[in-house]
């Protein structure tokens with residue numbers, strides 16, 4: 112591995128790193144494209160690392176691991192701007208503080224806790240399928256993919272069904288504020304106003320849960336505010352600001368990602384009838400299919416860090432304070448890691464994909480996401496086994512998270 116001795120260490124107090132303004136980044140990406148991302152990613156993977164202005168993009172599994180597993184050099188601190196008034200916890204926190212947060216949060220999203228949501232999640236996905244199954248067609252994105260993960264979030268947080276519109280409004284105000292015609296400033300203003308609303312919303316619900324605890328994540332969060340201090344100096348008590356920030360991050364990290372994954376997966380299955388029929392014939396393939404489609408589609412195609420010191424990655428120098436983009440879409444097609452990476456095989460024995468990231472910031476919600484995706488695939492194919500793209504409709508993908516904005520599906524009734 113090309114690695115030079117660090118030079119030009121950065122004074123982090125005056126760190127010049129540019130924040131990533133996600134909203135205006137999204138708006139700047141422009142129109143949807145029908146070109147699949149995989150051929151470009153295969154070419155990038157062969158290329159290793161690529162200089163993009165002052166930043167570098169790494170495209171192989173080895174380089175991705177090198178960046179993601181070295182948070183002391185490749186930092187997430189204070190990186191993303193989502194209109195937030197509080198630091199984004201745990202997304203923009205580096206070790207050692209991150210370790211304390213993850214120690215508290217990981218058990219709340221562990222497989223056992225998520226398993227207990229099986230019945231609730233199954234009911235919720237069927238609720239949405241009920242609304243269109245007899246029609247023989249749907250806008251999959253609008254009628255299922257955008258609503259179902261938000262509704263699961265309600266269940267997880269112990270919020271009632273009638274809060275769905277509020278949650279969707281808050282999500283859109285943070286992640287898709289305003290319209291394309293608006294200026295960056297106008298969009299950012301909507302995002303900032305929504306962030307304040309989100310903070311006030313969770314602040315009020317945490318008060319309610321403190322007064323009247325239930326069996327939900329928000330009640331567990333509220334209890335953390337009053338947990339005893341850890342005698343060994345570990346972090347066991349969280350402030351209200353920290354808790355509100357965590358809720359904020361869950362809202363922005365946990366909703367769109369599942370929406371996007373669902374649209375990519377169903378777009379793939381609608382266009383690949385052999386794969387679809389295999390799932391219908393043998394639902395035991397579903398867990399493997401979820402992993403393989405996460406690898407193949409990589410709905411969160413990139414994660415970003417900034418480097419605290421000058422580094423050489425794959426032969427490309429990136430100086431202190433600049434961004435390192437980890438192209439996990441390309442790393443997930445790396446032949447050094449995957450046999451026949453361009454084959455979509457639901458029965459891979461080993462599938463160490465990076466769709467949930469890697470290293471210390473690996474996705475907190477991966478067990479929940481997997482369960483949502485598996486249940487959605489299982490229930491849909493049980494009820495609507497034979498479907499395809501609506502005639503005349505062409506699939507297009509929108510960056511920077513990979514998703515299909517208007518997936519139109521049709522089936523016989």
Ligand code: HEM
Pocket residue numbers: 187201202203213360361364365366368369372410411414415465466467468469471472473474475476477479480481
């Ligand atoms: C298929 C769906 C999902 C995908 C593909 C996905 C992907 C990712 C990725 C790639 C990261 C790493 C970010 C980084 O390294 O900078 C991440 C982090 C995170 N995800 Fe997910 N995610 C999904 C679903 C969820 C869900 C359902 C939740 C919560 C309910 C969630 C909560 C989080 C949080 C809190 C983090 C930040 C963890 C940290 O910084 O320590 N995600 N996710």
